[in-house]
Amino acid sequence: MATSSRRRSLVQRLSIRAALWTALLGLTLGTVASWQYWRVSLRAIDARLADEARTLATRITVREDTLDIDVPGELVGALEIDQGYYGVFEEGGQRLDGTAPSGPDPGAGLPARRVRQGYREALAAGPRGATVVVGRSLAPIYGDIRRLATSLLVASLVVAVFALPMALWLRQQLARSIGQIDETARLLAPGQPARIDAARVDAEFVGVAAALNEAFDRLERALAREQQLTSDASHELRTPVSTLVAETQWALGRPREPDEYRHSLEVCARQARRMKDLAESLLTLARLESGTLAPAHETIDLRELADEAAAELQPLARARRVTIHVDGAAALRGDPVQLRTLLSNLLSNAVRYNWPDGHVHVRLSQGGDMVGMEVSNTGTGLDPAEAHRVFDRFWRADAARATRDGGTGLGLAISRAIVDAHHGTIACRSAFHQGTTFSVELPANVNAGLAQDHGL
């Protein structure tokens, strides 16, 4: 894949970030630890120095005019070990004893603490204005802190470096989880009911797996619908094609009489028209179902449309001695061409599958924001158990087949697709030998219906 080098890797990003965070964490920890160590160490030194300074101050005695200083041996020893010093200064600032480099700061109170040239000092007051200074080097603490900081830094670097292989491990885990999804997606093919096994993916991917499985289901259903349509369509086309082939081969088999040729041509014309109707209906249905034939939003007088459709079907109705009645009125916003097709389909069915001297009733009604349309006949009726199948593509009742009137078997499927496109409902109610009623409910305003459908 050419794009893979430029594409950023999630694992790479995660690893770099993990390393950076680890390093920053180490740095922060080091700083806090060093500061705390410094504070604790300084407090300990201060306590010790103050104690020593106080003790030393009590060892200064006044003898006549001079100060007698009795330095305890353990103090000298301790200071020697710790690289420290002490000093006793008289009031004037003159050093009387010890090695402390400087006397008390003029004007500063006692006792006091200070840092002088890398040494921590405690000052205490002795008799006659004398000042005692005890100091210890801070160098050992600095050294300790340096060592502590260094080791913490090294440790966090080590952890940061270890974060990289950890990222690799993470990558493996990710790949395992995604791999299952990937594998399934690859297996997916028409007629292959491969699904991601939700039990095998990690918790983080359960949602993704479910969403993908649902998408696969939807795709498969759509594919199955398409395959069914293709297979139905080819099945339906085979009969007229067979007839054309058989008829023309008969006619051309040997010279025939003019009447015979005429008859053959009539058969061919009839079958060709049937194929044309079928092709047109299939195309309409496919467009409606794929949503590419979105309905227009025009204000429509449904009564006008119903009267037109009834007038158009008059010749057929007269031939079958069927009377069409149109009652009521309704107006809505929708697609005039599609709604006209809907009315024509329902009416022509009602006329076709009717007894001689039968009746067809179209009843229009308007209530609230819904429009009702009912087309019923006094016709042959359907097995009530089969009534729901009338909207299936190419489904024809036995009786409808027997009449051999050349219907495409798609009229009601198209009707339902039109109703769906208008966000309405259509239902079929039938009783054997008593008649069939198609009830359509449409939102008076498709946009409002749309809003309802989306729960807005």
Added chain:
Amino acid sequence: MRVLIVEDEEDLASAVKRLLADAGFSADVAYDGEEGLYLALETPYDLVVLDLMLPRLQGERLLGELRARDQHVPVLILTARDAVTDRVRLLDSGADDYLIKPFEGAELVSRCRALVRRASGQSAPVLVIGEMEIDMPRRRVRRAGVDIALTPREFHVLEYLALHRGRVVSRSELLDHLYGEAEETMSNVLEVFVAGLRRKLGADVVQTRRGHGYIVEA
């Protein structure tokens, strides 16, 4: 040869009927499954051409009923389904052959002929009886190497008797296999054809068994 066509598409049934008639079959047509089954059980057809998608009684059910009642008439299925599983199921449920729609007229005719031939225990398309050769696909008869011109009806009578040679065929059986139900027949029509055959092929070709029928000796 008499054929029953069970097909609900009127135009297709009519075209098939005429194609078969040109090849010397007399055909009856049934437009739904129930009528088809009734006719197939009532009449001794030599062949049934059966569509599958039929009103009232589906083709497969019709075939099942036929076989369940021990009817051995050859059945050729016309089907729009081309899946192997469908074809296998059809053959396994008693069909003798099938043609997938759309089919070629010539192929339909040849398959029909082959089915009738096989049903009478005959595999060769040309029957040889003594000096006589009956070429069934070409509808021609030769005697001692000489072409003899027969009328279509004369050929039908000879073909049927030759396919069942060595057996006495009754007048009514012969008539049943010669004419479709809609065709008018006259009482002496068989005698006319047999007389024609004897005149053209020789007096000994078709013999009369008085009170029983006709026979072509093996």
